[in-house]
Amino acid sequence: xxxxxxxxxxxxxxxxxxxxxxxxxxxxxxxxxxxxxxxxxxxxxxxxxxxxxxxxxxxxxxxxxxxxxxxxxxxxxxxxxxxxxxxxxxxxxxxxxxxxxxxxxxxxxxxxxxxxxxxxxxxxxxxxxxxxxxxxxxxxxxxxxxxxxxxxxxxxxxxxxxxxxxxxxxxxxxxxxxxxxxxxxxxxxxxxxxxxxxxxxxxxxxxxxxxxxxxxxxxxxxxxxxxxxxxxxxxxxxxxxxxxxxxxxxxxxxxxxxxxxxxxxxxxxxxxxxxxxxxxxxxxxxxxxxxxxxxxxxxxxxxxxxx
Amino acid sequence: xxxxxxxxxxxxxxxxxxxxxxxxxxxxxxxxxxxxxxxxxxxxxxxxxxxxxxxxxxxxxxxxxxxxxxxxxxxxxxxxxxxxxxxxxxxxxxxxxxxxxxxxxxxxxxxxxxxxxxxxxxxxxxxxxxxxxxxxxxxxxxxxxxxxxxxxxxxxxxxxxxxxxxxxxxxxxxxxxxxxxxxxxxxxxxxxxxxxxxxxxxxxxxxxxxxxxxxxxxxxxxxxxxxxxxxxxxxxxxxxxxxxxxxxxxxxxxxxxxxxxxxxxxxxxxxxxxxxxxxxxxxxxxxxxxxxxxxxxxxxxxxxxxx
Numbered sequence: 233x234x235x236x237x238x239x240x241x242x243x244x245x246x247x248x249x250x251x252x253x254x255x256x257x258x259x260x261x262x263x264x265x266x267x268x269x270x271x272x273x274x275x276x277x278x279x280x281x282x283x284x285x286x287x288x289x290x291x292x293x294x295x296x297x298x299x300x301x302x303x304x305x306x307x308x309x310x311x312x313x314x315x316x317x318x319x320x321x322x323x324x325x326x327x328x329x330x331x332x333x334x335x336x337x338x339x340x341x342x343x344x345x346x347x348x349x350x351x352x353x354x355x356x357x358x359x360x361x362x363x364x365x366x367x368x369x370x371x372x373x374x375x376x377x378x379x380x381x382x383x384x385x386x387x388x389x390x391x392x393x394x395x396x397x398x399x400x401x402x403x404x405x406x407x408x409x410x411x412x413x414x415x416x417x418x419x420x421x422x423x424x425x426x427x428x429x430x431x432x433x434x435x436x437x438x439x440x441x442x443x444x445x446x447x448x449x450x451x452x453x454x455x456x457x458x459x460x461x462x463x464x465x466x467x468x469x470x471x472x473x474x475x476x477x478x479x480x481x482x483x484x485x486x487x488x489x490x491x492x493x494x495x496x497x498x499x500x501x502x503x504x505x506x507x508x509x510x511x512x513x514x515x516x517x518x519x520x521x522x523x524x525x526x527x528x529x530x531x532x533x534x535x536x537x538x539x
Numbered sequence: 540x541x542x543x544x545x546x547x548x549x550x551x552x553x554x555x556x557x558x559x560x561x562x563x564x565x566x567x568x569x570x571x572x573x574x575x576x577x578x579x580x581x582x583x584x585x586x587x588x589x590x591x592x593x594x595x596x597x598x599x600x601x602x603x604x605x606x607x608x609x610x611x612x613x614x615x616x617x618x619x620x621x622x623x624x625x626x627x628x629x630x631x632x633x634x635x636x637x638x639x640x641x642x643x644x645x646x647x648x649x650x651x652x653x654x655x656x657x658x659x660x661x662x663x664x665x666x667x668x669x670x671x672x673x674x675x676x677x678x679x680x681x682x683x684x685x686x687x688x689x690x691x692x693x694x695x696x697x698x699x700x701x702x703x704x705x706x707x708x709x710x711x712x713x714x715x716x717x718x719x720x721x722x723x724x725x726x727x728x729x730x731x732x733x734x735x736x737x738x739x740x741x742x743x744x745x746x747x748x749x750x751x752x753x754x755x756x757x758x759x760x761x762x763x764x765x766x767x768x769x770x771x772x773x774x775x776x777x778x779x780x781x782x783x784x785x786x787x788x789x790x791x792x793x794x795x796x797x798x799x800x801x802x803x804x805x806x807x808x809x810x811x812x813x814x815x816x817x818x819x820x821x822x823x824x825x826x827x828x829x830x831x832x833x834x835x836x837x838x839x840x841x842x843x844x845x846x
Contacts, residue, residue, distance in 0.1 A: 489800050493813055493815055
């Protein structure tokens with residue numbers, strides 16, 4: 233049964249209006265609310281007893297998309313879901329995940345999504361994941377995503393994660409293991425407000441020759457929220473790694489950024505940059521002279537920063 | 540008794556040739572090898588039973604220097620020494636510490652120097668500390684310095700630390716607590732070679748309004764040596780903090796850099812940059828075309844980097 237709440241959540245987290253094109257699996261309140269496999273992308277229930285699905289993408293699959301959104305519309309739903317991706321060689325695919333929680337009750341609702349990607353030789357994956365929660369009940373909305381990626385020779389992943397609003401507590405863990413010539417690019421966008429807490433751990437292991445890793449993390453902490461970032465890039469071969477974390481701090485918020493770069497090879501080249509500060513006064517002033525109120529100007533700057 | 544070894548160590552670690560000008564205390568093999576107090580700088584043995592000295596610097600002392608080098612010339616000497624500095628208001632003084640170990644035996648020689656500075660209102664302290672060890676015995680040469688600094692309103696410290704060569708194992712810990720308008724600048728230069736290990740933890744707490752903290756860390760890891768850096772700047776008020784770590788990795792060395800910036804106030808502005816890489820090929824080439832051998836070119840670049 234498709235409700236207004238479902239539709240709104242799906243649009244927020246996966247830009248979905250109506251049924252997705254291509255393969256998809258929609259998980260709703262611990263059940264399957266729709267699934268389509270295609271010729272090249274097979275989606276099946278797991279066989280090991282855990283909740284979740286196996287997604288198998290055939291060698292040479294190009295230009296196809298797979299949507300696997302999760303929505304929770306009830307209060308008191310708590311789940312840990314394991315999704316495993318087996319992506320063949322020479323693929324170029326887009327995977328859209330995301331989780332939306334609508335919790336108007338007083339009980340905690342929690343989704344822990346554990347995604348493991350095995351990406352075959354020379355394949356490229358674009359993986360995006362949006363997290364959003366809403367509901368004026370007193371029940372906490374919690375999401376703890378874990379993403380583990382193994383990139384074979386010449387494989388690459390672009391991973392874009394966004395936490396829009398409403399998630400009371402999140403513990404993110406991302407690990408990417410790069411083989412020879414593999415490349416990982418992670419962009420993380422995170423907004424916290426109220427008394428929310430967010431914790432993001434990331435490890436990129438550059439194990440193969442000419443592996444590349446790049447992390448671009450941008451966050452805004454408002455009100456009394458707090459954020460901790462621990463991105464880590466380890467260079468075990470001739471490789472290049474770059475981590476960039478920028479945060480805007482507002483209200484009574486707290487932000488801590490603890491990046492690590494570790495070189496275990498003379499040919500590893502690793503760079504890190506991080507900055508925490510408030511919105512620049514001159515930027516606000518400029519927009520205000522163009523006729524915006526202070527709130528509108530602030531909002532405009534934050535949107536641009538998190539875009 | 541002044542030996543050739545003593546003289547050479549003192550020159551290496553404190554640029555001392557002959558007796559220092561001003562107040563000084565020379566510690567040699569767990570004993571006092573010379574002490575002079577001046578009208579404004581009083582040096583006394585501790586009265587709490589610990590090894591070490593109390594240094595009291597009167598209000599308004601300007602342009603004076605205090606040397607407190609430590610040398611160990613025997614194998615098997617192990618000591619923990621506590622030196623406390625009480626620096627009055629409106630001072631401008633230079634303190635030169637440093638430790639040199641000459642160990643030709645098979646036993647471990649270790650100096651753990653624990654320095655605490657209480658720096659009064661509007662006083663400026665320039666503190667430098669050089670560490671050097673030598674000796675072809677099999678005994679380890681170990682130095683574990685701890686430096687704790689409390690800066691009152693408007694006070695500042697420039698702390699320059701250098702580990703030149705020969706120190707087999709070091710665990711450095713530095714903590715600076717900045718009051719209103721106080722400023723801490725730390726420059727760290729560290730070279731490791733052979734199988735040496737170096738570990739440097741730093742915490743700068745920016746607690747007072749308009750406090751400033753700056754860390755400039757440069758290191759070279761050669762051969763099979765390993766280094767770990769954990770500089771941390773915490774902003775608890777309107778403040779500015781900047782951490783910059785650059786490392787050159789050579790041979791089979793390992794370097795890990797784990798900086799932390801933590802903002803607990805909207806007006807805290809914190810920045811961190813870190814880079815690990817090998818000597819740039821074009822720099823080497825340039826010097827080689829000027830007639831230097833590869834080794835000479837490398838040496839020239841490292842000297843410039845650690846200067």
